[in-house]
Amino acid sequence: xxxxxxxxxxxxxxxxxxxxxxxxxxxxxxxxxxxxxxxxxxxxxxxxxxxxxxxxxxxxxxxxxxxxxxxxxxxxxxxxxxxxxxxxxxxxxxxxxxxxxxxxxxxxxxxxxxxxxxxxxxxxxxxxxxxxxxxxxxxxxxxxxxxxxxxxxxxxxxxxxxxxxxxxxxxxxxxxxxxxxxxxxxxxxxxxxxxxxxxxxxxxxxxxxxxxxxxxxxxxxxxxxxxxxxxxxxxxxxxxxxxxxxxxxxxxxxxxxxxxxxxxxxxxxxxxxxxxxxxxxxxxxxxxxxxxxxxxxxxxxxxxxxxxxxxxxxxxxxxxxxxxxxxxxxxxxxxxxxxxxxxxxxxxxxxxxxxxxxxxxxxxxxxxxxxxxxxxxxxxxxxxxxxxxxxxxxxxxxxxxxxxxxxxxxxxxxxxxxxxxxxxxxxxxxxxxxxxxxxxxxxxxxxxxxxxxxxxxxxxxxxxxxxxxxxxxxxxxxxxxxxxxxxxxxxxxxxxxxxxxxxxxxxxxxxxxxxxxxxxxxxxxxxxxxxxxxxxxxxxxx
Amino acid sequence: xxxxxxxxxxxxxxxxxxxxxxxxxxxxxxxxxxxxxxxxxxxxxxxxxxxxxxxxxxxxxxxxxxxxxxxxxxxxxxxxxxxxxxxxxxxxxxxxxxxxxxxxxxxxxxxxxxxxxxxxxxxxxxxxxxxxxxxxxxxxxxxxxxxxxxxxxxxxxxxxxxxxxxxxxxxxxxxxxxxxxxxxxxxxxxxxxxxxxxxxxxxxxxxxxxxxxxxxxxxxxxxxxxxxxxxxxxxxxxxxxxxxxxxxxxxxxxxxxxxxxxxxxxxxxxxxxxxxxxxxxxxxxxxxxxxxxxxxxxxxxxxxxxx
Numbered sequence: 001x002x003x004x005x006x007x008x009x010x011x012x013x014x015x016x017x018x019x020x021x022x023x024x025x026x027x028x029x030x031x032x033x034x035x036x037x038x039x040x041x042x043x044x045x046x047x048x049x050x051x052x053x054x055x056x057x058x059x060x061x062x063x064x065x066x067x068x069x070x071x072x073x074x075x076x077x078x079x080x081x082x083x084x085x086x087x088x089x090x091x092x093x094x095x096x097x098x099x100x101x102x103x104x105x106x107x108x109x110x111x112x113x114x115x116x117x118x119x120x121x122x123x124x125x126x127x128x129x130x131x132x133x134x135x136x137x138x139x140x141x142x143x144x145x146x147x148x149x150x151x152x153x154x155x156x157x158x159x160x161x162x163x164x165x166x167x168x169x170x171x172x173x174x175x176x177x178x179x180x181x182x183x184x185x186x187x188x189x190x191x192x193x194x195x196x197x198x199x200x201x202x203x204x205x206x207x208x209x210x211x212x213x214x215x216x217x218x219x220x221x222x223x224x225x226x227x228x229x230x231x232x233x234x235x236x237x238x239x240x241x242x243x244x245x246x247x248x249x250x251x252x253x254x255x256x257x258x259x260x261x262x263x264x265x266x267x268x269x270x271x272x273x274x275x276x277x278x279x280x281x282x283x284x285x286x287x288x289x290x291x292x293x294x295x296x297x298x299x300x301x302x303x304x305x306x307x308x309x310x311x312x313x314x315x316x317x318x319x320x321x322x323x324x325x326x327x328x329x330x331x332x333x334x335x336x337x338x339x340x341x342x343x344x345x346x347x348x349x350x351x352x353x354x355x356x357x358x359x360x361x362x363x364x365x366x367x368x369x370x371x372x373x374x375x376x377x378x379x380x381x382x383x384x385x386x387x388x389x390x391x392x393x394x395x396x397x398x399x400x401x402x403x404x405x406x407x408x409x410x411x412x413x414x415x416x417x418x419x420x421x422x423x424x425x426x427x428x429x430x431x432x433x434x435x436x437x438x439x440x441x442x443x444x445x446x447x448x449x450x451x452x453x454x455x456x457x458x459x460x461x462x463x464x465x466x467x468x469x470x471x472x473x474x475x476x477x478x479x480x481x482x483x484x485x486x487x488x489x490x491x492x493x494x495x496x497x498x499x500x501x502x503x504x505x506x507x508x509x510x511x512x513x514x515x516x517x518x519x520x521x522x523x524x525x526x527x528x529x530x531x532x533x534x535x536x537x538x539x540x541x542x
Numbered sequence: 543x544x545x546x547x548x549x550x551x552x553x554x555x556x557x558x559x560x561x562x563x564x565x566x567x568x569x570x571x572x573x574x575x576x577x578x579x580x581x582x583x584x585x586x587x588x589x590x591x592x593x594x595x596x597x598x599x600x601x602x603x604x605x606x607x608x609x610x611x612x613x614x615x616x617x618x619x620x621x622x623x624x625x626x627x628x629x630x631x632x633x634x635x636x637x638x639x640x641x642x643x644x645x646x647x648x649x650x651x652x653x654x655x656x657x658x659x660x661x662x663x664x665x666x667x668x669x670x671x672x673x674x675x676x677x678x679x680x681x682x683x684x685x686x687x688x689x690x691x692x693x694x695x696x697x698x699x700x701x702x703x704x705x706x707x708x709x710x711x712x713x714x715x716x717x718x719x720x721x722x723x724x725x726x727x728x729x730x731x732x733x734x735x736x737x738x739x740x741x742x743x744x745x746x747x748x749x750x751x752x753x754x755x756x757x758x759x760x761x762x763x764x765x766x767x768x769x770x771x772x773x774x775x776x777x778x779x780x781x782x783x784x785x786x787x788x789x790x791x792x793x794x795x796x797x798x799x800x801x802x803x804x805x806x807x808x809x810x811x812x813x814x815x816x817x818x819x820x821x822x823x824x825x826x827x828x829x830x831x832x833x834x835x836x837x838x839x840x841x842x843x844x845x846x847x848x849x
Contacts, residue, residue: 046623246709259698260697262697424574466584
């Protein structure tokens with residue numbers, strides 16, 4: 001059978017060339033309705049597909065389909081709500097008691113118990129397992145024993161985790177963290193079946209989880225076929241028969257495939273196609289806000305940027321950038337000019353505050369020129385913006401930002417872009433702390449909380465605080481907010497911390513990034529969640 | 543003959559070692575790959591040093607190279623960052639690229655040689671002029687333009703073929719990408735054959751063959767073509783290596799999961815193991831293809847003998 005296929009294909013191509021009839025290519029499965037299978041573009045995950053080891057969106061896409069954690073984020077509002085958690089109780093924001101819902105199983109039939117969570121978290125946190133998301137467990141007591149900053153681990157499990165019954169476990173944090181339960185929708189906190197620990201290689205070849213889909217087959221680097229799991233006990237059952245994720249090296253090819261009917265869903269429309277997309281797809285195009293903020297970060301380890309005058313320079317640079325023009329001409333409305341340091345997907349209740357940046361983010365070339373002059377001019381006389389060229393279309397906007405700055409300052413040579421070939425090398429240069437000018441920083445939220453937009457990026461020695469900015473007042477406010485048991489006052493305190501970021505212009509906010517997706521006529525109910533991942537289980541196939 | 547082959551095979555050893563060392567050093571110069579693994583944030587230092595240790599990146603370069611070579615000779619090409627064995631990647635990628643290359647070479651041989659003979663025998667006629675002009679256009683247009691154009695016309699506008707190749711890459715789907723990959727070389731083969739045929743058509747032995755009263759097709763295939771194909775064979779032989787390595791652009795356009803895809807991914811992620819492994823195999827392919835070309839000479843031209 002396999003040997004015969006190429007011949008028929010070739011014959012088909014020939015026959016078509018002669019008779020101009022259509023040769024039913026199309027999207028894998030022909031069936032429609034609740035059993036219809038759709039195909040979707042995918043990228044090869046960078047790391048092995050373990051929940052606590054997946055930190056990019058392509059691997060996260062799969063984990064989102066095959067796992068359900070204690071919490072899940074509403075695809076529309078981004079609000080955390082209980083999934084497997086019956087309830088999570090606390091009185092002091094430090095000790096939590098988690099009750100897991102009864103009746104949940106993994107797709108191989110194994111019960112999901114409290115132990116499934118505790119084992120998974122212990123695995124994720126332990127240094128010997130090389131999990132890149134281990135720091136998500138850093139607030140659990142005993143983390144420094146299983147994952148010391150240097151030297152060997154002195155414990156096997158987190159002391160803060162204790163199984164107290166088949167479906168209950170307790171968590172003790174090393175500090176007060178009122179919104180901690182809301183972080184539990186992140187993939188790193190997913191439960192794991194015994195098969196993960198007992199037959200690890202087999203599990204990686206074909207992961208087994210407890211989500212609405214199960215993996216039918218997985219050819220690494222090429223394709224993953226997911227099928228709806230009939231026995232899924234949750235309310236968010238898959239409304240289609242399954243999803244085939246196909247690896248594309250070039251977003252343009254995926255887009256061409258979509259236009260020609262060879263693919264059903266592309267969840268990242270390449271920038272070059274944005275001007276055609278509405279006509280090509282007759283409106284089957286989504287442009288929805290996502291929890292991604294693009295900023296310019298500064299190297300605070302360079303003393304020249306760490307002066308009171310430099311605050312004025314940074315504010316001036318921020319005012320020199322014509323955000324509206326750049327988002328409209330280069331990104332064609334798939335970015336929105338930023339007016340704070342969070343994201344609109346948080347909603348006003350979640351801490352997003354439009355206009356918090358105020359005048360400092362408004363385009364005002366005259367004021368920009370004045371502020372930069374008052375601050376003593378750009379350190380070193382010229383601004384170099386470092387960025388990587390292998391992902392996104394960074395070159396275009398960096399050049400445009402420089403152009404804005406040059407125009408405002410009336411000097412063609414005051415700002416230049418400094419391209420770096422690969423993302424790895426770009427991260428390297430940042431890590432070596434040798435940069436003398438600002439660099440591109442894109443932040444995609446891990447979970448929809450204002451804390452996630454501020455603490456990792458601006459807290460002293462935060463995991464994503466690449467510029468090593470440090471401000472005692474900011475740290476104090478973040479600690480205060482984390483310790484607050486009342487969510488709404490906590491968010492207000494976070495916003496006060498954000499005002500410190502504004503007054504110091506610790507990073508220049510550029511724009512909020514949208515997720516964009518295009519889809520074929522045979523599928524409907526396509527939406528993107530705040531993480532810019534399609535909500536696969538809601539898609540229906542005609 | 544046997545001794546000649548052995549001597550050539552032995553010569554490959556220093557070339558092999560030199561090539562791997564150069565590539566190893568080049569990838570190393572690109573910098574530390576671990577930094578790119580943790581997204582837009584710093585890897586936590588403990589995990590970072592564990593990973594570095596696991597991939598042997600904490601040792602000096604020469605030591606890394608020696609360990610790597612030691613493993614290669616025992617058939618272990620190492621592990622990519624996503625936890626997959628490089629040998630598995632090769633097993634899935636090389637057959638695909640090989641198929642694509644064969645399709646391309648077939649096009650070069652059949653179309654290129656036929657056009658070359660046709661134009662070589664009809665010098666100055668309209669057929670000759672138009673083919674020459676056409677080859678000039680093909681050579682002048684870069685592959686990524688031809689590729690995208692062919693994809694758009696055949697895949698999207700006319701819908702004769704699928705615009706991308708599915709991951710099993712059956713032969714039928716590789717026809718269009720193969721043609722695109724072959725296009726530039728095809729033009730060269732046409733021109734080479736044309737010149738060679740035109741030159742030999744005036745030679746004494748062809749005139750003798752015609753005078754003997756041999757049928758025209760026999761004169762062309764046995765006498766004229768056999769001598770005219772020597773430069774063409776050299777070109778195609780060296781081209782096999784170039785096609786396999788140079789398929790990156792074509793593979794990207796048609797989403798073929800071959801060597802080009804793995805190399806591209808490996809370079810972006812600065813994955814030494816993948817890049818060095820794949821390029822090493824490519825170097826070997828190149829050397830073997832060259833050896834094969836030299837041996838085919840002897841078959842085509844009885845005057846050439848290897849001691």
